[in-house]
Amino acid sequence: MDIESTLERLSKSKFRASFHLKRDDIEYIKTKGWDTIQAHCYDFITKRLAPAVIDNDGKQTPTHGHPVFKAQHACACCCRGCLSKWHKIKKGISISNDKVNEIVELLMAWIHKEFENYKETTIPPKKKEVKPQKPIQLKLF
């Protein structure tokens, strides 16, 4: 899988391109660190996507609550249907370790991009402190 061209292809889908990391996700990444995010990512893919049979396939990935969930929707790695349609990974058979690693690599690349492009424009500016004005003393002659 070529990561760059795959990301490029995904960015042309209005639906896929509508997912973005928000302030909570950015904060979460900063708090947990990249190694932990990648470990979570690997864990989600291994447990929720890789098995041949998944009970709740199509509904196993929430749309928010973890940066990896957003990456999965943005990269069409949210369920076996999307994996089959976008990445030609067949349904009904377990996903190989090599493929799992590729998916993780793609998702992490998306998260890194989002993280780098994130601009803190949504944070409202701090309210200016209003200093009490000193009463003007009139000079008496």
Ligand SMILES: [Zn+2]
């Ligand atoms: Zn899906």
